[in-house]
Amino acid sequence: MMRHILTYLTGVIFGTGIVLSGMSNPSKVLNFFDFAGIWDPSLAFVMGAAVVVAFIGYRFVLRRPKPVFEARFDIPASRTIDMRLIAGSAVFGVGWGVAGFCPGGAIPAVSTLNPSVLIFVASLIAGMLLARSIMRIGAARQSRAA
Amino acid sequence: MIETEFTPYAAMAGGALIGLASVMLMALRGRIFGATGILLGVLRPASSSDWTWRALLLAGMFTGPLIYTLFAGSGPAIQVPVAPAALIIGGLLVGLGVTYGGGCTSGHGVCGMARLSPRSFVATGSFMIATTITVFVIRHVIGG
Numbered sequence: 001m002m003r004h005i006l007t008y009l010t011g012v013i014f015g016t017g018i019v020l021s022g023m024s025n026p027s028k029v030l031n032f033f034d035f036a037g038i039w040d041p042s043l044a045f046v047m048g049a050a051v052v053v054a055f056i057g058y059r060f061v062l063r064r065p066k067p068v069f070e071a072r073f074d075i076p077a078s079r080t081i082d083m084r085l086i087a088g089s090a091v092f093g094v095g096w097g098v099a100g101f102c103p104g105g106a107i108p109a110v111s112t113l114n115p116s117v118l119i120f121v122a123s124l125i126a127g128m129l130l131a132r133s134i135m136r137i138g139a140a141r142q143s144r145a146a
Numbered sequence: 147m148i149e150t151e152f153t154p155y156a157a158m159a160g161g162a163l164i165g166l167a168s169v170m171l172m173a174l175r176g177r178i179f180g181a182t183g184i185l186l187g188v189l190r191p192a193s194s195s196d197w198t199w200r201a202l203l204l205a206g207m208f209t210g211p212l213i214y215t216l217f218a219g220s221g222p223a224i225q226v227p228v229a230p231a232a233l234i235i236g237g238l239l240v241g242l243g244v245t246y247g248g249g250c251t252s253g254h255g256v257c258g259m260a261r262l263s264p265r266s267f268v269a270t271g272s273f274m275i276a277t278t279i280t281v282f283v284i285r286h287v288i289g290g
Contacts, residue, residue: 003174007175014168015211017162020160020214021163026225027150028223030227031147033282042156049160049164053164057165061172064173068173070175084246085246085268086247089276091243091246091247092240095243096251097236097277097278097279098280101240103185103251105251107184116233123238123240125241126238128241132245135245
């Protein structure tokens, strides 16, 4: 039971931080990137604070042999820097610039039932499922060719 | 375009909470806090135990704005300066991009950078540049 409560609380802290920081406000997000216009530097402070806290916290946590409720740490081991990573991230960036929402900013805000948030998150889910279908077709073709 | 106020203290406090949640998830479950991974894990679970913790995390994320509203007295500002079509196109591109890129602002930008992952530095650089160019083109080339 304790593990469930603490996991839930972790989500609460994340969701509260997101709305407090302004990450779920597309105007604030887009104005951060608008250096040539009505620039709002707030986002740099969000990212800066988040990275510093996570960096310090991870030092302590990753020194332990294992997490509290799991047998081992499950951290991405890949070190490959390829076109998929660079182009995929660039496509994400274009989408972020077009809509003003990123997944972390929009997902907690679903509970506000704001129609714009709901439209974005529905499209986000469609995009993720579409990408997975394309990947699966590609993998099936490759295995047939081999 | 809607002008917004520079809010360094709320930004830092919010950012610190995002960082704290990332540390807690690593300490408790040994996982990276990636918003897209969590959402996909709830929609397309690999196993039932995997589903439970992600669903709890997601439920917590939904609760955040309600807690904020309780303390602030009004809901969080969500000012959308773009048309619904832009939300749909943007959402689709974000969904495609994060799936191929293996993460978004929370997974690569916060957690990945905090653990000094070279992949995350490259991914974050790539999306920050792409977003800057996109906003510039939309606001000052097409709209200007």
